[in-house]
Amino acid sequence: MAATIIVPGLWEVSLGFVNAFVLESPDGLAVIDTGIAGSAGKILQAVKEMGREPTEVRHLLVTHCHSDHAGSVAELKRLTGASVTMHPADAALVRAGKALRPLKPTPGLINALVCRLMVASAPTEVEATEVEHEVDDGDILPIAGGLHVVHVPGHCAGQLAFLWPEQGGVLIAADAAANVFGLALSPLYEDLAEGQRSLAKLAALEFEAACFGHGKPIKRDAAARFRKKWRPNSAPVGQGQATTHAG
Numbered sequence: 001m002a003a004t005i006i007v008p009g010l011w012e013v014s015l016g017f018v019n020a021f022v023l024e025s026p027d028g029l030a031v032i033d034t035g036i037a038g039s040a041g042k043i044l045q046a047v048k049e050m051g052r053e054p055t056e057v058r059h060l061l062v063t064h065c066h067s068d069h070a071g072s073v074a075e076l077k078r079l080t081g082a083s084v085t086m087h088p089a090d091a092a093l094v095r096a097g098k099a100l101r102p103l104k105p106t107p108g109l110i111n112a113l114v115c116r117l118m119v120a121s122a123p124t125e126v127e128a129t130e131v132e133h134e135v136d137d138g139d140i141l142p143i144a145g146g147l148h149v150v151h152v153p154g155h156c157a158g159q160l161a162f163l164w165p166e167q168g169g170v171l172i173a174a175d176a177a178a179n180v181f182g183l184a185l186s187p188l189y190e191d192l193a194e195g196q197r198s199l200a201k202l203a204a205l206e207f208e209a210a211c212f213g214h215g216k217p218i219k220r221d222a223a224a225r226f227r228k229k230w231r232p233n234s235a236p237v238g239q240g241q242a243t244t245h246a247g
């Protein structure tokens, strides 16, 4: 089965090297990210495996313009009639059928290998499609009881993450980070320093679980893992001022 439950109400759909997600909402389903071109059938098959119907897909939330995330949004839109939501910086590219700004590999041997093996051959275009809704940092989408939008540029200028406060809190980090060989930076950034600032911002949020565009979800204590990596000097949440002895 391609669809697995991360927490009740949120499913991960494995599309090989990249993941999409399906969030159950009272008004239907939200599909978060759409894989490479040609993935719509697999995503809708996963929806059926969940016991739901493709016609129930109401929202297509695309975390950024890259072809492994926005590759099947046009096809899914045709098949379901759902509306598309993105950050304006990347919505402009997808409307024009573009999928890429210049990227630089993150330092490290594995990142260099990933770039050489996979990313160099990745399409620079996606099928152009209309994006009906533009959202930005701090917006709360009326989906699944309220889905919080977090703008996390760096990997991609229009990169979005989503925080779902239900079920102890779930962060859909998309490509702000990756969890293929452990929790780490993405292998590529448009602007690494900005990406690291975005990760410090995510690490200040509260969430129990996190899931990623690439790699496995973290189901427990995910925010603590983010803080250890990207806010190492911050006080652990839940601990008050350190008690000091008088004198």
Ligand SMILES: [Zn+2]
Pocket (backbone or CB within 6 Å): 064, 066, 069, 155, 156, 175
């Ligand atoms: Zn990406």
Ligand SMILES: [Zn+2]
Pocket (backbone or CB within 6 Å): 018, 066, 068, 069, 175, 213, 214
């Ligand atoms: Zn990706």
